[in-house]
Amino acid sequence: MTPVIEVEQLVREFKSPSGGSMQAVAGVDLAVNEGEVYGFLGPNGAGKTTLVRMLVTLLRPSSGTARVAGFDIVNEPGSVRSAIGVTLQEAALDPLMTGFELLQLQATLHGLRKGAASAKADELLERVDLVRAKDARLGTYSGGMTRRLDLAMSLIHEPKVLFLDEPTTGLDPISRKVLWDEVRALNHEGTTVFLTTQYLEEADALADRVGIIADGKLVAEDTPENLKADIGAARLEVTINDPASHAKAREILGGHGRLLKPRSGVSFFLQLPPGDTQLAPYVIELDQAGVTVDRVDLVEPSLDDVFLLKTGHHLDADAADAAPTPVP
Amino acid sequence: MIAKPSFIENLQLVWALVRRGLNEILRVPGASLPGVIAPTIFMLGTYSIFGKLALLPGFDTSDYLDWILPVGFVQAAAFTGAATGVNLARDIESGWFDRMLLAPAPRWVVLAGLVCSAGIRVLMPSSLLIVIGMSVGLRWPGATGLIISFVTAALLAAVMAFWSCGLAMKFRSQDAAPLMQSSGFMLMQLTAVYAPIALLAPWLQTIARVNPFTYVLDAVRQSYISTISWQDTWPGIVAMVGMLVASAWFAVWRIRKMNTA
Numbered sequence A: 001m002t003p004v005i006e007v008e009q010l011v012r013e014f015k016s017p018s019g020g021s022m023q024a025v026a027g028v029d030l031a032v033n034e035g036e037v038y039g040f041l042g043p044n045g046a047g048k049t050t051l052v053r054m055l056v057t058l059l060r061p062s063s064g065t066a067r068v069a070g071f072d073i074v075n076e077p078g079s080v081r082s083a084i085g086v087t088l089q090e091a092a093l094d095p096l097m098t099g100f101e102l103l104q105l106q107a108t109l110h111g112l113r114k115g116a117a118s119a120k121a122d123e124l125l126e127r128v129d130l131v132r133a134k135d136a137r138l139g140t141y142s143g144g145m146t147r148r149l150d151l152a153m154s155l156i157h158e159p160k161v162l163f164l165d166e167p168t169t170g171l172d173p174i175s176r177k178v179l180w181d182e183v184r185a186l187n188h189e190g191t192t193v194f195l196t197t198q199y200l201e202e203a204d205a206l207a208d209r210v211g212i213i214a215d216g217k218l219v220a221e222d223t224p225e226n227l228k229a230d231i232g233a234a235r236l237e238v239t240i241n242d243p244a245s246h247a248k249a250r251e252i253l254g255g256h257g258r259l260l261k262p263r264s265g266v267s268f269f270l271q272l273p274p275g276d277t278q279l280a281p282y283v284i285e286l287d288q289a290g291v292t293v294d295r296v297d298l299v300e301p302s303l304d305d306v307f308l309l310k311t312g313h314h315l316d317a318d319a320a321d322a323a324p325t326p327v328p
Numbered sequence B: 001m002i003a004k005p006s007f008i009e010n011l012q013l014v015w016a017l018v019r020r021g022l023n024e025i026l027r028v029p030g031a032s033l034p035g036v037i038a039p040t041i042f043m044l045g046t047y048s049i050f051g052k053l054a055l056l057p058g059f060d061t062s063d064y065l066d067w068i069l070p071v072g073f074v075q076a077a078a079f080t081g082a083a084t085g086v087n088l089a090r091d092i093e094s095g096w097f098d099r100m101l102l103a104p105a106p107r108w109v110v111l112a113g114l115v116c117s118a119g120i121r122v123l124m125p126s127s128l129l130i131v132i133g134m135s136v137g138l139r140w141p142g143a144t145g146l147i148i149s150f151v152t153a154a155l156l157a158a159v160m161a162f163w164s165c166g167l168a169m170k171f172r173s174q175d176a177a178p179l180m181q182s183s184g185f186m187l188m189q190l191t192a193v194y195a196p197i198a199l200l201a202p203w204l205q206t207i208a209r210v211n212p213f214t215y216v217l218d219a220v221r222q223s224y225i226s227t228i229s230w231q232d233t234w235p236g237i238v239a240m241v242g243m244l245v246a247s248a249w250f251a252v253w254r255i256r257k258m259n260t261a
């Protein structure tokens, strides 16, 4: 397999408000193969957008190299641009234009002649289900409609590689599902997709491989299944309402494995030794030591656990609360 | 993938971008109204206040209207050019301009789209100026005079648009708006706006003589206060070409820098 995106030691520095400089992207290496959906997962400020802007030629790297569709992002930006479609995280659409006009302009920007541009615009409006809104000004579009139109714009020249920077952030579950289906369909047709997200479920659902970024560094990269398998054993969530027993419980549980940072509302989060799937012995031991256990759950690994393991933090409060699926 | 666009396709794109620029006037007329009427208001106001100024020796005309109305074309160009830059700064802030930069279209096409829309938009305030001017008694400047006026307004709007768009791309923020607006204003104040150059204070005369606006304004003015002569025209052409080259160079430099920052 030839990599469609090859990134080597890519760094981007910014001046930090305090006067020094900070690395938003701090030496990232990655490769995305043709036909893959690569999910780039990280919390706010991790450096996702900065990396994408470099790959799509909008931002120059401070150091390192990258090739997209076989072209160097610094030396052959024009060729890169012709080969890629991009949906940026914060790229406003002109509220005075209609959906159809915008697609037509985008087609013209990509060198389509007038007749072909109109035909392509109509075809794409059909594809993203915006035919009825085609003559409405964008100022009247909903968030989901805007994202769909944005996606359609990025497809106008049938790009080989598609970059989507947080395509579903802020969308309701239904709109999100529609976009996911569209991304899957595009990938099925052969488009390589590089997608950033702060949602675990999104990376899990869409990506063939996931790269986890934190503070500008790639901390893990594999298929979602392998990443979760790496976590290996299940984990135990223990809730003890009486704070007086916490010290004792910590001592007992800590003797069995690594204590991780629990999500809110839970007292302890214990990484069980490999192969251990029994929770009863822990409850009995705590009980014998006089600690009253109010709730105990065995949880399957999720991408949030991968993130937690690699960085010591949960991806974010919302995601962490939603992520673990208790085993009955 | 699509082959490199041809020249015709590039021109189509320029027109598509101009068309988008005109939306600001056609679809939100209210917002562009002040810019359209401002030069006319200036002309009427100045004429009403300083109308008697033309009785001073040194004016080539006895009607101050002939003297002050041509200023309106320069002013319209300065306003429109600055507005183009402010709009670009807004589009850069909002991320819209990233879409232009992501297109494989050549950079000159994107710039040409911006600048040509300024050149076309300036025809609105210019037309209003001439119509109202005539209705308050302006002497017909002749077809050639009128063509010189409109072409000058369009080219000067392009100059100011190049300059303001360059500033927008440098600062990437609407904070640069006062800089765009004041540059045209200052060049206008430092020339023979209200009275002939000979009547200005010596220091202002010196500045006015090196200010390209002086020669452009003279070239427009000739058909209103006397007759068109080559001697009053060529310095204007030289000044205009010089400003076009310099401002275009600045804008091209900045748009190239956009991606490499």
Ligand SMILES: Nc1ncnc2c1ncn2[C@@H]1O[C@H](COP(=O)(O)OP(=O)(O)OP(=O)(O)O)[C@@H](O)[C@H]1O
Pocket: A014, A015, A023, A024, A042, A043, A044, A045, A046, A047, A048, A049, A050, A051, A089, A166, A198
């Ligand atoms: N133009 C800039 N100037 C200075 N600092 C910047 C600039 N762009 C990004 N940064 C900083 O770089 C870091 C990474 O930002 P980036 O936008 O890449 O994060 P992100 O992962 O996309 O976050 P989000 O999920 O919020 O979109 C942040 O600390 C941000 O403040």
Ligand SMILES: [Mg+2]
Pocket: A048, A049, A050, A089, A165, A166
């Ligand atoms: Mg981002």
